[in-house]
Amino acid sequence: KLTGRAYSVINGEDCETVERLCSFLEKAFAPRKDIDDMRGERAEIYMKKGEHILDYRPRQRITMRDT
Secondary structure, eight states, rough: OOHHHHHHHTTOOOOSSSHHHHHHHHHHHHHOOHHHHHHHHHHSSSSTTTTHHHHHHHHHHHHHHHH
């Protein structure tokens, strides 16, 4: 039995097969990027030499929010 967010995602959808159910759940909960993409983006979070803090902080927030 599905509960919580999983139930909300599937509610009203036609999931006659387990494959279709898994597909809906993967689209809703699986990361959009693979682990290598995330690692590459995390490496960019570090403050670059000579970078001003006011340029660094927004870049950090955007990267953290997207992962």
